[in-house]
Amino acid sequence: MIAALRSALDRTPMRLYAVGMVSANAIGAVIVFVLARFVLPLPVGSEEILSDRNYLAFFVYLPVAIAIGIGLGLRVAAPLVRWLHTGGTPSDETAIAVVRLPLRQLGVHVLLWALGVAVFVSVNASAGAALSIIVAIAVSFGGLATCSLGYLVAERTLRPITAAVMEVGAVTDSAALGVRLRVVLIWVLSTAIPVLGLGLIGLGRLIDTVIPPDVDLSPAMVSLSAVALVVGFGGMFLVGRSVSDPLQQVSSAMQRVEAGATDTRVDVYDASEIGRLQNGFNKMVVGLDERERLRSLFGRHVGHDVAQRALASAPRLGGESRTVAVLFIDLVGSTAMAERESAEAVVELLNRFFAVVVEHGERHGGFVNKFEGDAALLIFGAPVDHPDPATAALRTARTLAVALASDGGFEIGIGVTYGPVIAGNIGAESRFEYTVIGDTVNQAARLTDLAKDDPNTDVLTSSVVLDHATADERKHWQTGESVTLRGRSAPTTLAAPVHPGRQSATP
Incomplete structure (x- = not known):
């Protein structure tokens, strides 16, 4: 497995994919640290508890999370790694597994960060519900950022490999998220839930359960809003690019076809409506290319003037x-x-x-x-x-x-x-x-x-x-x-x- 992984990582898309997943988790960890240490209002006297307990929990949970993440990551990427190592034509199962890899990697991130929320809430439970809720909000914000960016980065970096397997593999429409579900998912992860977190903080202040009335929430609310805006913009920007890039690709290809280049083809790297558009364009151009060859052959056999006359009106x-x-x-x-x-x-x-x-x-x-x-x-x-x-x-x-x-x-x-x-x-x-x-x-x-x-x-x-x-x-x-x-x-x-x-x- 190590040799196979090394062979797979020798390929640029896989290297970018691996770096992207590590970077997404690193960004999430930084967000958690900044929110918990400098932004979110903590209950009085909880700073020392937060530092001692959570640092210890972090250094214990980190190797466990890495081990679980690598294990699950290799499991979901096993068909792709195996195919890259052995070569040959990918099976239909391999093609579907590759197309679904960003979604499955999203599941791995959700599991790891949900487990992280549970661990850190448990660690801080004895210090009171207020600290546990604050920690849960901080870890959740980091997890949401990781899940959003991780999914979009995986989808983008794996496009060359996805295009390769979709050329020969039978991939159905259900193999990947559709454009509508993709946009809704990223909106929920990068915008809706962070805004909900802001609302919960405000609610906690109103009912004096989590945040004492004498604590100034302005810095926390501004910082959380900034995080939500940045993460939300990044998520929607990437999902927008995931739609606009293939549309621009098809548009440019249409201009080449209009200029007479009927051998133009576009890469099909998506199993959603975008992939159907790309595949449909290729089929259309194949038909145009065949028609142009028939027109040329027809003209050579009967003369171009007769061919044009026959094509312009029904011959009788x-x-x-x-x-x-x-x-x-x-x-x-x-x-x-x-x-x-x-x-x-x-x-x-x-x-x-x-x-x-x-x-x-x-x-x-x-x-x-x-x-x-x-x-x-x-x-x-x-x-x-x-x-x-x-x-x-x-x-x-x-x-x-x-x-x-x-x-x-x-x-x-x-x-x-x-x-x-x-x-x-x-x-x-x-x-x-x-x-x-x-x-x-x-x-x-x-x-x-x-x-x-x-x-x-x-x-x-x-x-x-x-x-x-x-x-x-x-x-x-x-x-x-x-x-x-x-x-x-x-x-x-x-x-x-x-x-x-x-x-x-x-x-």
């Missing part, structure tokens, strides 16, 4: 007619590469390819609607309106071709079209996706196929797209021949960048 099946620009891009030779390269190498290449596509598409306000094997479909003008979709799509096509050529020499085909589409949620009630369908999309795919086979350029569009682009953007394009695309009856006038192939382009 159906579509709407929109005029958009469509960019379709396809990688050349990926099928043959998949036959000769490992799956890991193919995936690495595709990810590098799509990273460039997404970067340039989003830079110009495009929405990456889907990846189809080694191809990607970008939409400008849905689901979010775009001020100039045709210009943005053409500029993306030019800069994207240059970037892919310089980053690994990708061979690609890009087709850009402009026109009406049906945009909306397509699928079933249980599973659907946002996409666009229509002849404009099909035409972009056909242009991409032509661009892949064209020896002079890897980007093709139509004159219709140029007609809806700005004059500045049209300078970078030149029209060519007219062809009839597969699935269409009317011919399409093609257009390509002024500098075909993989030459640098003006962004």
Whole structure:
């Protein structure tokens, strides 16, 4: 047990706890000495009796009280000391015992000081009831100060250990005093009973039983009032801090969460309503963190614009007619590469390819609607309106071709079209996706196929797209021949960048 105690006391919270308990009892003893020796009015001729008998009783009772206090203190702290010595995960019983330790230590103090009152009253009984009552009041004042300060100091110094055991132990609400009972208890110990003692002294003077009528009570009443005020203020200050500190902790954590730090957590070191608040905050932030991860994952899968739209309103099946620009891009030779390269190498290449596509598409306000094997479909003008979709799509096509050529020499085909589409949620009630369908999309795919086979350029569009682009953007394009695309009856006038192939382009 001595080795275990030494191991426990090596830890800062336990050292502070032990020092706090000794200090609380020392403060109580000083209060008793000052009250009995200098403050409380004593019956005539009792000074010598008080000195001789009570000094002797003090030196006899002190080692007995220390032995009892250490024994009971080790008993109530045994689960904590044992856990600190052995380590590991605390059991539920250990967790509850740690949370209840301040309350049990309060019980030890109450027992020791109640026993002290009984001892000193008995020692002074033969000198008359008056002296016994005065001594009882003095010892009671010291005991009340010790009990109040001891409980609050224990609760505060053990917070780090309480937080550690509450992370893994099952602690119920009944394991500790609630905030209301805590405040009432400290008020009773530090204010109500001392004031009651003052009232008893005044009552004793009125009935001439304890204090003779010729004794001036002014110094005693002023001194006792000062003690009651100091002890009461100290007790209420500490109990106020025990409530305000965790509230400030949660408030600061809420500000960090509001700033985006959803990984914020607070220590749970109380089994009362405060602990439920701390634990509830942590659960709330866990939910927010999970929701934020889902939002991020959702946005990566379907696009952030679609994700925001779905979160802002209940998504439903159906579509709407929109005029958009469509960019379709396809990688050349990926099928043959998949036959000769490992799956890991193919995936690495595709990810590098799509990273460039997404970067340039989003830079110009495009929405990456889907990846189809080694191809990607970008939409400008849905689901979010775009001020100039045709210009943005053409500029993306030019800069994207240059970037892919310089980053690994990708061979690609890009087709850009402009026109009406049906945009909306397509699928079933249980599973659907946002996409666009229509002849404009099909035409972009056909242009991409032509661009892949064209020896002079890897980007093709139509004159219709140029007609809806700005004059500045049209300078970078030149029209060519007219062809009839597969699935269409009317011919399409093609257009390509002024500098075909993989030459640098003006962004």
